[in-house]
Amino acid sequence: MKILCVGRNYAKHIEELANERPQSPVLFAKPETAKLPLGDDFYIPEFSQDIHYEVELLVKISKVGKHIQPKFAAKYYDEIGLGIDFTARDIQQALKEKGLPWEKAKAFDGSAVIGETWLNTSEFESVQDIHFSLQKNGRVVQEGHTGMMLWKIDELIAEVSRYFTLKIGDVIFTGTPAGVGKVEAGDRLAGFIEKKSIFTVSIR
Ligand code: ZN
Numbered sequence: 001m002k003i004l005c006v007g008r009n010y011a012k013h014i015e016e017l018a019n020e021r022p023q024s025p026v027l028f029a030k031p032e033t034a035k036l037p038l039g040d041d042f043y044i045p046e047f048s049q050d051i052h053y054e055v056e057l058l059v060k061i062s063k064v065g066k067h068i069q070p071k072f073a074a075k076y077y078d079e080i081g082l083g084i085d086f087t088a089r090d091i092q093q094a095l096k097e098k099g100l101p102w103e104k105a106k107a108f109d110g111s112a113v114i115g116e117t118w119l120n121t122s123e124f125e126s127v128q129d130i131h132f133s134l135q136k137n138g139r140v141v142q143e144g145h146t147g148m149m150l151w152k153i154d155e156l157i158a159e160v161s162r163y164f165t166l167k168i169g170d171v172i173f174t175g176t177p178a179g180v181g182k183v184e185a186g187d188r189l190a191g192f193i194e195k196k197s198i199f200t201v202s203i204r
Helices: 011-016 070-076 089-098 153-163
Strands: 003-007 026-030 051-053 055-061 077-085 112-114 131-136 139-145 171-173 188-193 196-202
Touching: 003 153, 026 153, 055 131, 055 139, 055 153, 070 077, 070 153, 077 171, 077 188, 077 196, 112 171, 112 196, 153 171
Parallel strands: 003 171
Antiparallel strands: 003 026, 055 077, 055 171, 077 112, 131 139, 131 188, 188 196
16 A cells, blocks of 8 residues: 655645645655554654654555546545654754655654544545544643545545556655654553544553
8 A cells, every 4th residue: 555645735834834735735755664553653754853643534446447537436435533743843844945755744653643443434424524633641632623624535546546556555755734743751642533432542
């Protein structure tokens, strides 16, 4: 499986990092080794002093596709999940300034938390009306609503599949809302879709 990620998909998060609003979705990939094994703790890597959480709604691909039109995109997924795109913000900042690729900051081992609970799309009236949140040590630090996405899920699937053939089991990270922040050893993160607990992860 591969992990494809969308950057800058929520206006308020673009503002908080003082980024430019893109003309088309920012895309990047994480290799399979980025996936944090289920139940494992996240160990802050030695190369970063500033690891940030980014909670993101996930879409799991259920059918092989390429050049998918937005109007047919809903046929290519039936499960919605939640995860964290861990980001070494200090490394990313240095790479961005030099115009270099982001892999060292975004694709390292354990950087993709993929919650073990997946919800069927039929559980939602609309995938563009889903609330999700992240708690750090019991306090809400990020709240998102898919209605606030700059590019809707079906538009993202269309865009991603222009470049990358989508295969069964691939996971798309759809971008983070505002409220990203640093983690410290000892923190405990918990992700929710609506009121449902989707994952917990301890930081070491
Ligand atoms: Zn992200």
